[in-house]
Amino acid sequence: MLPMKSRYALKALVFLARHQADGPIPVAGIAAAEAIPVKFLEAILLELRNSGILTSRRGPTGGYQLRVAPQTVHLGDVIRNLSGPMAPLPCLSKSAYHRCGECVDETTCAVRLLMADVHAATLRIVDGTTLAALVARVDAAASGEAEGQSQRCRPQEGPPSAKLDFID
Amino acid sequence: MLPMKSRYALKALVFLARHQADGPIPVAGIAAAEAIPVKFLEAILLELRNSGILTSRRGPTGGYQLRVAPQTVHLGDVIRNLSGPMAPLPCLSKSAYHRCGECVDETTCAVRLLMADVHAATLRIVDGTTLAALVARVDAAASGEAEGQSQRCRPQEGPPSAKLDFID
DNA sequence: TAAAATCCTACCGTAATGGTAGGAATTAGG
DNA sequence: CCTAATTCCTACCATTACGGTAGGATTTTA
Known part of the structure; x- marks a missing residue:
């Protein structure tokens, strides 16, 4: 089972990727939209920030934002x-x-x-x-929902990725 | 992480598949050969028997045996x-x-x-x-260990398996 | 009848999971 | 400079799953 922590993180990241243009988004906003416990999500986004993938700003108009390109x-x-x-x-x-x-x-x-x-x-x-x-x-x-065409996961262009050295 | 229960089970099954010709094999024998806690393995083999994949015989000369072909x-x-x-x-x-x-x-x-x-x-x-x-x-x-040739997992002959209906 | 094995039930310590509580620090706007 | 909104940080906590162990009842062979 994929832990809730990772599930919530992925959901939040997708949400943030969608709202890249909207500036920093507060935790409460994401939590409400994705039905995630606020305090828990708070801790998760903090970890994501500390690992370098998110930026944060405090105070009013503050929130989280992607630091790097999706x-x-x-x-x-x-x-x-x-x-x-x-x-x-x-x-x-x-x-x-x-x-x-x-x-x-x-x-x-x-x-x-x-x-x-x-x-x-x-x-x-x-x-x-x-x-x-x-x-x-x-x-x-x-x-594609109506036509029922379930598509593959990697629509990434370019050569099939130069030997990624997978870690874990 | 694959639970110990399943790990032990797989090891025991491989062992039993190897010793198919030797008649019933007592739990203690498998446990010793594979370094598995005896009482724990006992419970595992019992489950495998109840699910139909092993047969058992009690008393001296008793033990467990594959019920079906590997x-x-x-x-x-x-x-x-x-x-x-x-x-x-x-x-x-x-x-x-x-x-x-x-x-x-x-x-x-x-x-x-x-x-x-x-x-x-x-x-x-x-x-x-x-x-x-x-x-x-x-x-x-x-x-192949010496020559270092790691081989693929499915040396199964026949057409690439007729639509298996995977459950979980 | 003794010994070897399976079978069965119950228990138990430890760690991970999925949070919650409470407040300190920072910052924008008035 | 004050207030409110937000991130940041530290503790704590209840529940469950995991990885077994203990003890004995039952069956079977020799």
């Missing part, structure tokens, strides 16, 4: 920042690796071999999708 | 049986669906659109891999 925000990094590594096994995490303890031989561990594929597939999606791409996809879902 | 055991079902549905969001689970509560419009929910892909990719792997295939892969890893 095209440069990789969703995997968002999830990682808030909820830690996503590896399904400790021995598959690059950033927080540690042996499984019970594992007799890591290179021939059945569980590891299976979950390595799962992990790789997950990373390819979450790290291969940017905030901009996600917003585009939501738009596509909104307009 | 080619028919889909690893996704094993995980589901022991640890419940794997959907990363409640609204993506077929077997335990329920709305996210905070979700304003489910069909245009950004989080859902993203995680749907992750979920699908995961199911394609865990439900597309059988116990037999996993054992084969471990063997491949064991022999």
